Amino acid sequence: MLEIKQVAKRSFLRNNNNAPxxxxxxxxxxDQGERISLLGxxxxxxxxxxxxxxxxHTPDEGDICLRGMSFRQIGSRLWRKQVCYVAQQAVMLPGTVEDNLKVTAQLHQLPYDQKLAERLLEAARLTHIDLKKDARELSGGEMQRIALIRSLLLRPDILLLDEVTSSLDGPNTLAIEQMLSEWNRSEGTIMxxxxxxxxxxxxxxTRIWFMAGGTIAEDASARPFFENPSTETARQFIGRGQTEVELT
Ligand SMILES: Nc1ncnc2c1ncn2[C@@H]1O[C@H](COP(=O)(O)OP(=O)(O)OP(=O)(O)O)[C@@H](O)[C@H]1O
Ligand SMILES: [Mg+2]
Incomplete structure (x- = not known):
């Protein structure tokens, strides 16, 4: 389904071909249905x-293909309809919560699936929210969940989730994990x-990509990775305890 071929990106610092x-x-x-955690x-x-x-961002080198077709052929707009990035810092557009939920459908000229939105709001424990409220008045954790639902409503083939539970407490984190698991099972979405x-x-x-040294240093099934990573860097990373890892 998704093929990443020798992709490289030069540093943002200088816009020239010699930048590191x-x-x-x-x-x-x-493949379809895979769930990958990106660690590092x-x-x-x-x-x-x-x-x-x-x-x-556009890769400086290499290619990325969806069902055998390069992003250069597909075009970024159509690509992003199928491959959705849910940002680390949720951004709410001006308007109400409902406006924000509808915006992806509008952008891609699709009908707004109200029933699905209601189902997802319930699964994400957001039924207490007044949909007429200004979206920028939501809490950080509420914005994160609205941004996630906004992307799910597009029913993308691939969901790219950037620390989507980082602002959530334990019960809400588990609710989102369950919502995503059910979505993955029913839709076969790559996450x-x-x-x-x-x-x-x-x-x-099911699979881990461990990033170190500017590349995917380890690409392994989740269980073997956690039992016995093959690089020393990964061994240190998972053996050092969570608090220190977060401070790295
Ligand atoms: N738009 C940008 N302009 C300039 N530098 C950037 C930009 N985006 C990322 N960088 C730089 O690229 C490097 C990698 O950043 P990135 O946000 O991808 O890291 P990360 O692994 O996601 O980190 P974290 O776990 O803290 O979120 C950093 O040095 C960052 O400063
Ligand atoms: Mg990051």
Whole structure:
């Protein structure tokens, strides 16, 4: 379904061909229904990789293909209808919560699926929210969940989830994990998600991409990765305990 072929991105610092690489040598194939956790220290380029996969940044080298077709053929607008990035910092557009939920359908000229929106609001424990409220008055955790639902309403083939539960408490985190698991089972959506919570990665994913040295240093099934990672960097990363990992 998704093929990443030798993708590289040069540093943002200088816009020239000699700028150092931020990411390089990224290659992987992802099949329908896979759930991948993207792990690695802060600043390793996890968000940048997800933004490349949704063509919010253009790769400087290499290619990304969906069902055998390059993003260059598909075009960024149509690509982003099928490959949705849910940002680390949720952005609400001016208007009400309802306006924000409807905006993706409007953008892509699709009908708004109100029944599905209601079902997802319930699964995300957001039924208490007045949909006529100004979206920018929501709490951070509420905005995160609205942004996620806004993307799900597009029914994309691939969801790129950038720390989507980072502003949530325990019960809400579990509710979102369950909502995403059910969605993955029923829709077969590929999910690639960044998390700093190793237990969450173990709980929710079948495959791990561990980023180090500007590339995917390990690409492994989740269980073997956590039992016995093959690089020393990954061993240190998972053995150092969560608090220190988050401070890295
Ligand atoms: N738009 C941008 N302009 C300039 N530099 C950027 C931009 N986006 C990312 N960077 C830089 O690229 C590097 C990787 O950033 P990125 O946000 O991808 O890291 P990350 O692995 O997601 O980190 P974290 O776990 O803290 O979210 C960082 O050094 C960051 O400063
Ligand atoms: Mg990030």
């Amino acid at each position: 690489y931020l990411l390089s040598n990224i290659s992987a194939t992802v 220290a802060s600043g390793q380029g996890k968000s940048t990789l997800l933004r490349l996969l949704s063509i919010l 690639i998600g960044v998390t700093h919570e190793l237990v969450q990665a173990e709980r929710t994913s």
